[in-house]
Amino acid sequence: MLAKLEKKLEEIDQQQLLSFWNQLNENERKTLQHDIESLDTDRIIKLRKILSEKDKQENLYQPGNFKPADVDTLPKTAQEKEKRRAAFRIGEKAIKEGTVGAILVAGGQGTRLGFHGPKGVFPVGPVTDKSLYQYFLERLLALERRYSTRIPLYVMTSEKNHHETKEFFLEHDYFGKERNSVVFFQQGMLPTFDENGKIFLEEKYKISKAPDGHGGLLNALKENTLFEDMKNRGLENLFYFQVDNILVQICDPAFIGMHLQKDADLSAKTVYKSDPFEKLGNIGIINDTYVTVEYTELSEEEKKARDQEGKLVFGQGSIAVHVFSRKFLQRFASDELELPYHIAHKKIIHIDDGGKKIEPDKPNGYKLEQFIFDTFPIAERVVVMETERDKDFSPIKNAEGTDSPQTARQHLNNYFGSWLDRAGYELERDQEGNVQHQIEVSPLYALDEEEFISKIPKDLQIKDKMIFE
């Protein structure tokens, strides 16, 4: 058996993975054997080629060749408002008919947040410490009740958090959602490489691997025969969201409606950037196709460019909320279409040649990832719809500061506070307009402002902490 492993590794120039074989016990050998056997030789060869040619990689984006997307901006006139209302009604109809499902990508490692456990388990409710998962599931359940329908949810996890995620759902009885309407599946893992293209060991008996990016969704759907599952459930369009955005309006009917009106392959939501350097992807057009240019790539000049009205030319930032048509996604099930791999230079914990565990303080190797927005160039019909940041976007990325749990809680307080404003109550605010009360409204109590106002108790007292559930 050892000879077989050696031969395989020789083919891909990775013999170092067996360096500590003689020191391993039987179980450890089994683990390493399994890891080596599951390496896809062709893929490793391909990934190493990508790494070795990384300096030659041609960038599609060049300053000057990128044009802003055609965006359906926030409605201002009565006519524009009516257009969104009409889209809303179309979206509602599709939800009612049961042709809309949801995909939640939650396989990331959440390194910046530094929370031990899947990010979706993170407590974020300002009053109850409700988790991100509970919030999302309650919203789906509330939609199902409102429209007397079923909205299947596909949750993508990774080897790093699959078990804990499923356990959390089980422990909470799927937050009331019907079990067979939630499908968990794991994305792929790719080995991490050192700067010479050698695969790292995480332990003497274990290959170092990382999730293959949110674009790994396509392979994972294919491998788990989930396109068939979607088809069997009658799903034609899938609302895509990420686990870190607490404000995301899951299955927003207006967004789904716009997507349907254009019979789009994919749709994307954007917000107008808070400043020219906000770290959001830029959706635009290069050579007649839609692409996302990452904030790290866009030239400083183009970041700052303004039009005649003083608005940023590339001011629309992607919030990674999409609708995909199932048929469009399914095109990636064929072997001919594959998303590109992006290379990230990272600090990778590993075992060195002498068998010592190294925790580097500067980047020492590479992770490869696929990104979901690389599906854009293949799409023929695309909708880009601007949304209001304070109603749709508050990501939790960092442990502190911007895009952190603190900002997310404040945004929830402000969001629910705006409902109380509309209902005619006076709230305390700081100089920046942040609501000073802790307010939490379960989606099961009210999905939106209108429902909230219709239910609000007549004798409501404004307090420091308020909960509606």
Ligand code: UTP
């Ligand atoms: P991020 O790019 O913010 O990565 O993911 P992350 O892993 O959550 O956090 P950091 O960068 O390690 O701090 C955006 C969304 O894509 C999902 C994440 O779970 C999150 O919902 N994602 C990311 C995956 O599902 N798989 C991946 O391989 C990467």
